[in-house]
Amino acid sequence: MTGEVIIAFYTFVLACVAGFQLISKVPPTLHTPLMSGANAISGITILGAIAMAGGTGGFAAHIIGMLAVLFATVNVVGGFMVTERMLKMFGSRK
Amino acid sequence: MTGEVIIAFYTFVLACVAGFQLISKVPPTLHTPLMSGANAISGITILGAIAMAGGTGGFAAHIIGMLAVLFATVNVVGGFMVTERMLKMFGSRK
Amino acid sequence: MLGAANLPLNELLAHFGYIVSILMFMVGIMLMGRVKTAKNGNRLAAGAMLLAVIAQLVQMKTIDPVWIVVGLVVGALIGAVASIRVQMTQMPEMVALFNGSGGLASLLVAVAAYAYGGIPSQPLAGATIAGSRGDVNGLAVMLSILIGGVTFTGSIIAFLKLAEKMSGKPILLPGRHAVNILLAVLVAVFIALGVWVLGGGVGLALLVLVILLSFIMGITLVIPIGGGDMPVVISLLNSYSGVAAAMAGFALGSHVLIVSGSLVGAAGLILTQIMCKAMNRSLANVVFGGFGAEAATGGGGEYKNVKSADAETAAMVMADAQSIIIVPGYGMAVSQAQHAVRELAKLLEAKGASIRYAIHPVAGRMPGHMNVLLAEANVPYEQLFEMDQINEEFKSTDVVLVIGANDTVNPAAKTDKTSPLYGMPVMNVEEAKTVFTMKRSLGGGFAQVKNTLFECPNNFMIYGDARKTLEEIAKAVKEG
Amino acid sequence: MLGAANLPLNELLAHFGYIVSILMFMVGIMLMGRVKTAKNGNRLAAGAMLLAVIAQLVQMKTIDPVWIVVGLVVGALIGAVASIRVQMTQMPEMVALFNGSGGLASLLVAVAAYAYGGIPSQPLAGATIAGSRGDVNGLAVMLSILIGGVTFTGSIIAFLKLAEKMSGKPILLPGRHAVNILLAVLVAVFIALGVWVLGGGVGLALLVLVILLSFIMGITLVIPIGGGDMPVVISLLNSYSGVAAAMAGFALGSHVLIVSGSLVGAAGLILTQIMCKAMNRSLANVVFGGFGAEAATGGGGEYKNVKSADAETAAMVMADAQSIIIVPGYGMAVSQAQHAVRELAKLLEAKGASIRYAIHPVAGRMPGHMNVLLAEANVPYEQLFEMDQINEEFKSTDVVLVIGANDTVNPAAKTDKTSPLYGMPVMNVEEAKTVFTMKRSLGGGFAQVKNTLFECPNNFMIYGDARKTLEEIAKAVKEG
């Protein structure tokens, strides 16, 4: 195991703790939008997809990477937009 | 700026966020013990002191490092013990 | 390649972009937890994603843009169109699909990382990605594939169940626990073989095997779970897809992936637990219980002395009522009755009645289901009340309209210790002067238990599709 | 040196130790925030520190143990003896000293890192510490020195003020803001010179200059702050010492230092704000306000119609009382009256009175001051009440004993908008049938404002040192 991977574990552990603490008392009304928003954030894998699709790894990597970009983008764009739509319903009524 | 330092910033930022969230509603009774306990934790600098005192950096580093170990240990040992004493007062009465 | 050497400017900028976007994600998630700030939270997170993508492009020295652009444009189009065209009531299915898409993306990223030159013999992404090599990379690739694959097929099954393209009933294969254990052992062996025994180099055949197994596991994990539990399952799978992204981050040495992915993983897990708690269930119970399957044999139970009424009678009673509370449930969603409800409420308000809506936290089939539907029908916000706020008010209320709710208004949850619902907080509708319950039959709700409300002397069933019933009542009110 | 190479086993183990200890620190801090779990939290954190130290020793390949052992043993002895011998009432001073010690240690670590071979030309700690070189290291060394130095002298001043070895009054030098700005600019210039202009190599002279300046800044920052604000200042300095440790971590490339240090830095900052809030102040007000200095000119105000009583009279009234509430304040700490209070309370209880203690959140000179003192005197836990719990009870109480409290029982805080105390929640002691207020004079409290309680018709002053007064009353009760 290399030093870099070990350091990555520090960030991993810290991010888990931060994630655990971020959500405490969410009213039931917001469960679905929050789930949907978090789902969109999990599309962060799009960065890896971009690196693969646009990198210098040959045809197979390009193709697979492109597909990864596509699916990740569906997740990101669709996720944030659908969340926005749900939240609009709450917002427009205050 | 090197890659390692950048990565260190990730942990720095995450730790700050985690620290901010750890403490939310502390009853006034616990302010002092908590302060004192956190103070003891800040003695973590003892690790750096040990690395300096016991490393291979020559006489000056040894001496200064030893002093650093000494002061850091005062902070750590004294800090935790004094906190324990304060908290004992609360605990013994339940 | 991150190391002791000084970073070029573009990498430096990229990393600052990543760090800022991580902070924005965290604040965004926090804001999304409160009604007032939720919208800003979502936008902040979306902005963070944009920033992270830009930072990624800045970080890469040589870009072959075609592939990226094609993927981005097509993906964005699909995502945008799908999210605009989806009906409010189909949100849960949609979220499931998006989530599966994200899981598949993480799987593909890991495969691409492998295709990039094999793990770990060749450098990965040149200067653009930190290239820590070794067993861990192989392991991360494998785990990213495994978790991504499970997320993918699991989400598809969840989608199919929610969209009712597949029976919502739990499908309990004989010996399913043994099968699951076998699958887990198999996949562990393949991963270990690929990563350690073959010396950190993952063979293509093993990779394909792991992909296949992950797909199968996603299916076997989700089919035994009842359709009603799908929201919890989706939330759990959402947590998984975060972990898959984090694993892809380990594989590529990308800290922003690791951090954001594990952030979502942890937050999603907590959210899942909160959702379970609101349903008075445990997570283990949802995942392993096959809950609803066993109970389903119980059916709706035998009923005695059930009274019913027709739309005209109900209209008469309501027209005279001073205070009316409307209690919607899953049946309102099924019959798409939200607009009809609002119309009737307007008519009754015009007649001088005070109208309030009582929302049970787990009414419907996903948290917030009723809120979203009623919002779609433009029900005024100040008429909506959470259960805790209104539960004491029923006893001083003239008429309660139960619209396709069942479990959430079942008094047995308060009294019958043998009921599967026992302990779940329910609405005290039976305390009102008169209750009208609209549903198609005496059939059971999600939990398939007998509802003692139906036998209460002050309760009247109005059989039929809820929307039709409501429209009939509205017509009668208008005419009468 | 962390990099792409595979780590040796000892480093691997060390890092896992660090990660576990970080988790333990975090959980420990969390637990310390609740009364029930606070003790376990402290012990968990202490265990984490031990684990981290062991991990550090494991990580180092070649150890020259003498220096370490000497430092550890001597330091542990000093710390242990000091913490055992300190009196409960001197806790705040002690914490200030410990904190200063930690700040000094961070400063020394940074200096040692410099002595280790200069920054950044030579490798730092061989294989034992990640060796990222460059400007950042120089900057981190400088910042560690600056913040450590400020923490050190600032804490010493706080100690002197709290221990009353130095006047608690704010010392406001003319033009102090200008001086502070000048100092800040100077130190910034020296640091920039050392780190960037001189090319990343820090000259020894510049280093010494920064040390000196940091010491001066610690003093000038703390002397204008009144003694009563010292707890807040200590909490702030505690946050600083965490940041100093984090900076030392950057200098040495040690993630466990960075993480734990910034954890304490952030948590300390939040705690400081919570403490300020409890005192109805803002942080800026504490740090820049010189609060108490300006107000001190106001003195105690003019009083009319103040009644007083002697110990015998008070004893008679108390002996007949059914319900008694004791309200301690800073004066109880000054006169060390906690044991005398408890003795008197016992006597009165024997006579059939119900005794309760009402603790204002900011009574005394540090949060929890009264709790710690009364705990020392073994007051039963169930007799202690926080202000919110008991504030409604005063009106149905026969006798209130105010022991050296002043600001916390001042009714003007509720009514007089011009009072500096206005808005601070206070105890409604004046609503009781009879109030006895024990203090040496009509002198002001911490805020130096007129206390309208003293003019209330049902209030009687008993002048004199609180402990003596209490002993006299006890004697009279016994005899009477």
Ligand SMILES: NC(=O)c1ccc[n+]([C@@H]2O[C@H](COP(=O)([O-])OP(=O)(O)OC[C@H]3O[C@@H](n4cnc5c(N)ncnc54)[C@H](OP(=O)(O)O)[C@@H]3O)[C@@H](O)[C@H]2O)c1
């Ligand atoms: N909210 C969540 O997150 C969530 C997630 C998973 C599970 N659950 C569970 O779902 C249940 C929700 O309770 P609930 O009271 O809302 O609903 P419910 O107990 O599921 O009952 C819904 C009722 O609606 C009736 N219905 C169906 N279609 C209808 C139509 N077209 N017109 C009129 N009525 C119709 C059905 O009776 P007929 O067949 O007789 O018409 C059924 O009894 C709870 O048990 C909860 O634990 C909730």
Ligand SMILES: NC(=O)c1ccc[n+]([C@@H]2O[C@H](COP(=O)([O-])OP(=O)(O)OC[C@H]3O[C@@H](n4cnc5c(N)ncnc54)[C@H](OP(=O)(O)O)[C@@H]3O)[C@@H](O)[C@H]2O)c1
């Ligand atoms: N708790 C905290 O964290 C904290 C921190 C900083 C500031 N503060 C501030 O401190 C104040 C605390 O209020 P408080 O009501 O506890 O006390 P106070 O307002 O400070 O008043 C204490 C009183 O005790 C009397 N006293 C002093 N020595 C005495 C002795 N030997 N025997 C009898 N009486 C004696 C003094 O009057 P004589 O001189 O007439 O005897 C003085 O008026 C608040 O204003 C609070 O904001 C609190």
